[in-house]
Amino acid sequence: MRLCFLVEEHYRHDGMPNEVIGRLTAWGHRVDVVRPGGSLLRMTEAVGTGAHDAWVLKTVSGGPGLTLLEAAAAAGMTTVNDARSIRGVRDKALAAALGRLRGLPLPVTYAVADPELLREIPDAEYPLVVKPADGSSGRAVHLVGSPGRLEALLPVLAGEGMLIAQPYVPNSGTDIKVYAVGGELFATERCSPLHPDPSVRERRVPLSAEVAAIAAQVGAVYGLDLYGVDVLLGPDGPVVVDVNDFPSFRQVPDAAARVARAVLALADRGAASSAPGVVPMAAAGVGAAGGAQAYPLPVSIPAQLTAGVGEGA
Template identity: 65%
Template sequence: MRLCFLVEEQYRHDGMPREVIAQLGAWGHTVDVIRPGRALLPLTSALTAGDHDAWVLKTVSGGPGLTLLEAAAHTGLTTVNDVRAIRGVRDKALAAVIARTHGLPVPVTYAAARAEEFARIPEAEFPLVVKPADGSSGRAVRLVRDPGELTAPGPDHEPLTGLLIAQPYVPNSGTDLKVYSVAGELYATERRSPLHPGHAVRERHVPLSAEVARITAETGAAFGLDLYGVDVLYGPDGPVVVDINDFPSFRQVPDAVARVSAAVLRLARRDPGALTPPPLPVPVAVPAQPAAR
């Protein structure tokens, strides 16, 4: 097969997708790499020639890669993930609405173009988690304890620009779960919550509870994703989905490179079996995490 990977500059040295690209090449497939931020792409010829069996996106939110992937899909080319699914999770405001309409456990979400507008939210809902709607990798995520902090500089000194979202903070133990789905196979990693920088947690693979497995599978079905990750917090009322990512790092997934590479090939071939998750193994129950402020 011949594949095209769209890789943003900040990911060019990452294992995902660099090692996947190498693995596909070792298996005898041809992989072309386009770096959207540093490429001149003749759109009218490159996207209509049909030289690739599938296009794969690994870029930052808000980068030019998604537009190129959408253009490829518009000409009938296969994309991994589906471009509509990627657009749905890259816009966190849109993702919150999609998740809510499908009954997924997500926090109440507000949107505004200026952080100070969130001062209208009832004070009983503070503290708030405020972040850019097109953010990624934890960029510019802030914990705002009261309305007076909405316009204060964040710890990273990065200004909040563009459309913003705010959600009531979910009290938790300082850890969260990153659940990865590789074409229906689920893996969970425990890690430190980005809002608890002083909390010492060793990132490690952990068993997956039946409830979180169900939520993760329902998230993939709601958005139409095949390769994705879901961030889950254990709040006072149970698991809460706080973020969804297309093509994440897949850290701690056993044999991640081989598994993701094989999934990319199945999806590129439009193998129906790759789009229907296999029956989930019986998950090992994980006790609920104690709530803490």
């Protein structure tokens, strides 16, 4: 296969996706790497040749790579993930609206273009978590304990563009990060960016049936294949606080090979879906073989696992 990876400068030296690219190359596939933030792109010709079997995006939110991926999708190319799905989760205000509408346990979310409008949020909603609507990697996430603290933060927030604010979900200070790759789910526990603690190391943890069902539902709601979900175990149950397309897959066993196989399978699926009489893998319920601490993504989620999931804390 011939694949095109769109890799932002931020990830130029990261193991993910470089190890995936190395694995694919070692398997005999051709991988072209485009750095959309550091290249002069002739947009009228960049996707017109149809020379790639699939396009893969690993960029920061708000970077130029998504525009190029969307152009490839518009030209009929297979993209990993679906370009519209990526756009849907990278806009956190849109993601929150879609997620709650479709039954995911997300917090109530406010969105503002001018940070001074955050003053209108009722005092009863404090403490708040405020972050950029296009943020990633924990950038500019603030725990705002009171309206007075908000006033002090307004100058800092002024340059962040669209913002979202959500009531803080009381928790133990750790997040559950669930990674979905190759039809399987893997869970890790890590320190919350709101409660930094150098003594807390990221580690693999068992994945409960309730959190697994929510994580699988995230993929179905947003149309993602490779993704990560940040979950807090709040007093009223699990709450989804972030969704990432193509995350780091840290602590996933043999992550580079798993992601590489998933990319190839999705490229094959994209080709198969356009062939008459061929049922795509997702519709047929085909997934990768299970392993330790791996949970196959269900085609449908049992009702008993999703009952009462509609409201976030």
